[in-house]
Amino acid sequence: MSVAEGPIAPATPVRSTQPMIVFDKVVKRFGDNVVLRELDFSVAPGEHVTLIGPSGSGKTTILRLLMTLERCDGGTIRVGEDYLTHMERGGKLVPADERHLRKVRRRIGMVFQQFNLFPNMTVLGNLTEAPVRVLGLSREAAGARARDLLELVGLTGKADARPAQLSGGQQQRVAIARALAMRPDVLLLDEVTSALDPELVAGVLNLLKDIATSTDITMVCVTHEMGFAREVSDRVLMFDRGQVVEQAPPEKLFTEPDQQRTRDFLRAVLDRA
Amino acid sequence: MTRHAPFLAQSRFWDWGYARDILPALLRGVVVTFEATALGSVLAFGLGLVLALLLRAPFWPVRALVRGLIEFVRSTPLLVQVLLIFFVLPDYGITLSPLTAGVIALGTHYGTYTADVYRAGIDAVPRGQWEAATALSLPRRRVWTGVILPQAVPRVLPALGNYVISMFKDTPVLLAISVGELVRAAQEAGAQTFRYVEPFTMAGLLFLLLSYPSSILVRRLERRVGG
Numbered sequence: 276m277s278v279a280e281g282p283i284a285p286a287t288p289v290r291s292t293q294p295m296i297v298f299d300k301v302v303k304r305f306g307d308n309v310v311l312r313e314l315d316f317s318v319a320p321g322e323h324v325t326l327i328g329p330s331g332s333g334k335t336t337i338l339r340l341l342m343t344l345e346r347c348d349g350g351t352i353r354v355g356e357d358y359l360t361h362m363e364r365g366g367k368l369v370p371a372d373e374r375h376l377r378k379v380r381r382r383i384g385m386v387f388q389q390f391n392l393f394p395n396m397t398v399l400g401n402l403t404e405a406p407v408r409v410l411g412l413s414r415e416a417a418g419a420r421a422r423d424l425l426e427l428v429g430l431t432g433k434a435d436a437r438p439a440q441l442s443g444g445q446q447q448r449v450a451i452a453r454a455l456a457m458r459p460d461v462l463l464l465d466e467v468t469s470a471l472d473p474e475l476v477a478g479v480l481n482l483l484k485d486i487a488t489s490t491d492i493t494m495v496c497v498t499h500e501m502g503f504a505r506e507v508s509d510r511v512l513m514f515d516r517g518q519v520v521e522q523a524p525p526e527k528l529f530t531e532p533d534q535q536r537t538r539d540f541l542r543a544v545l546d547r548a
Numbered sequence: 549m550t551r552h553a554p555f556l557a558q559s560r561f562w563d564w565g566y567a568r569d570i571l572p573a574l575l576r577g578v579v580v581t582f583e584a585t586a587l588g589s590v591l592a593f594g595l596g597l598v599l600a601l602l603l604r605a606p607f608w609p610v611r612a613l614v615r616g617l618i619e620f621v622r623s624t625p626l627l628v629q630v631l632l633i634f635f636v637l638p639d640y641g642i643t644l645s646p647l648t649a650g651v652i653a654l655g656t657h658y659g660t661y662t663a664d665v666y667r668a669g670i671d672a673v674p675r676g677q678w679e680a681a682t683a684l685s686l687p688r689r690r691v692w693t694g695v696i697l698p699q700a701v702p703r704v705l706p707a708l709g710n711y712v713i714s715m716f717k718d719t720p721v722l723l724a725i726s727v728g729e730l731v732r733a734a735q736e737a738g739a740q741t742f743r744y745v746e747p748f749t750m751a752g753l754l755f756l757l758l759s760y761p762s763s764i765l766v767r768r769l770e771r772r773v774g775g
Contacts, residue, residue: 342683380685391680395698404694405684457684 295320295355295461295493296341302349303336303517310336311517313350320460321491325504325525328514329540334497338463341495342385343376354379354461381409384459388466390446392438398425398449399434402456410457417456424452428482444475448482455486462486464496468503476500483507501544505529513537567746570737574750577733578758584650584729585716591655592715593708596662601692603667618660627721629653634725650722658715665707669700703773709766713759730754 294317303311310333318324326334339345340352343359351368352359361368362375371379392401402421406412412420425431428448438446447467454462464483468476480503487494487507498504504511505525513521513528513536521534532538602614621629634649644652673696681691720731734747 342679344679344682377685377687380682383683385683387676387680387683389674389676391674391676393677393680393695395695405686408687408690408694409685453684 293320293356294318294353295322296495297353298337298350299353300350301340301347301352303333303340303345304348309517311340311347314517314519316512316519316522318461318493318495321493322509323487323494323496323507325496325498325508325511326514327498327501327504327511327540327544328520332514333517334514335465338385338465338495338497341383341461341463343380354382381457382460383463384454384457384461385463385465386447386450386454386467388469390438390443390450390470392446392450392453394438397435397437398430398441401438401449401453405453406456420456421452424456425449427455428452429478442475443471444478447471447475447479451479451482451486459492461493461495464494464498466497466499468498468500499544501529501541513540515540561745563743563746566741566743567750570734570747571750573733573737574730574747574754577728577730577751578754580647580727580733581716581719581729584647584654584719584722584727585712587651588654588658588715588719589712591651592658592662592711595655595659597666599659599663600666600670603663604670618663621657621660626653626657626718627724629657630721630725646722646725646727649725650719650727654715654718654722658711661711662708665704665711666700668707669704670696672703673699705773706766706770709762709769713762713766716759716762717755 296318298314298316300313301311302313328334340347347360351361357379359379360371362371399421403417406417428451430448468479484507508525510522511525511528512519515536521537599614603611605611630653633653677695681695719729722729723732730751734751737747738744
């Protein structure tokens with residue numbers, strides 16, 4: 276079974292030229308600290324974009340804004356044809372209410388650095404909870420999908436295990452499967468291998484590469500794994516101080532970046548590795 | 549009977565025969581004490597949870613009001629609350645049996661303590677759990693019932709258990725409104741013979757006999773849930 280027609284094909288394949296994600300002059304502050312300053316960028320449907328840059332440059336904040344875990348202080352974010360931060364009412368844009376957020380949020384899935392599996396549920400429970408409660412699938416249908424996804428992530432037979440009984444790498448695979456179970460159009464990956472033991476990193480990255488190459492899901496990743504960024508990305512965005520310093524296909528950005536800031540950052544990161 | 553019995557039986561300090569005679573009455577008191585504690589605990593667990601959730605209400609006046617209520621109930625003696633519920637509420641058309649009034653007083657009083665127990669348990673659930681639930685678009689109600697409370701409540705069971713033991717030892721307050729609990733039973737037994745050594749000593753020992761194993765149980769539970 277190919278993945279594209281399997282359990283993780285997005286529910287609403289977007290085949291238009293309209294961007295999937297648009298940030299328009301987005302501002303985010305934490306107190307006096309301005310994390311994003313009038314940030315503009317967009318992501319096309321099916322595109323795989325990687326955000327790199329020093330810590331504190333606002334990369335993770337971008338993912339958290341998209342997942343509505345943070346509210347932005349200025350500007351607008353659009354996902355598909357809907358505003359994420361606002362909604363149209365009487366021809367005017369007003370801040371989004373909880374119901375609107377819930378609707379737009381459904382198109383987006385997120386995988387966290389710390390996995391954040393629900394420890395009180397089995398692996399199967401983690402995968403079926405939202406499809407049953409949110410999408411209204413029957414337990415049987417959600418269970419069947421969950422088993423397909425477990426096969427995809429290489430964890431057949433772990434359905435009845437508790438998260439605590441799994442290794443970090445296995446937990447992160449379950450978390451990826453859990454996000455995919457909702458058939459999101461956009462998958463956000465927030466430093467998904469940073470909390471893993473080094474020997475477990477490759478397995479998770481290979482799984483993500485498979486998903487990236489075999490589906491038309493839109494991916495936005497924040498990662499320090501430059502090798503992974505190079506292999507899966509259509510485009511790499513270099514961030515610093517809440518702004519895009521430079522963006523280019525990986526083969527250009529990693530070999531002949533235009534900006535000195537990018538060169539310094541890459542040298543620092545690649546030396547460390 | 550041992551050979552000391554005849555001596556002890558005539559002792560001015562302790563009369564075994566008398567002790568045996570009043571034991572059934574005291575045990576009936578134990579049953580009432582258990583009833584009050586059990587029903588009071590159920591109320592305290594339920595009310596505490598409701599208060600804990602209200603303490604997280606998005607609308608701040610609700611939080612302030614609930615916090616004020618909690619502090620008010622905690623800062624006034626349980627005995628006053630018991631008397632108020634039993635003797636003053638009838639003026640407003642609410643007449644309660646002594647046991648019902650006592651259970652409401654115990655449950656309300658301890659509910660203000662269990663509220664903070666739940667609150668601590670809820671606060672201890674990592675932020676990432678809320679975020680994962682949001683990322684999956686789970687409805688708010690389900691986030692509480694499916695994700696947060698199943699993690700928060702087991703962790704606070706020992707603390708709740710300790711409050712049950714405290715409540716158990718506070719039940720004698722109810723003798724003020726003539727609930728026939730253990731100490732009241734002891735008092736009544738003593739009043740008939742003017743001998744109080746045996747009934748009150750036995751009442752005390754019965755409390756010890758019941759609460760000490762319970763606290764060992766709670767400590768074991770603490771170790772199981774990891775504090």
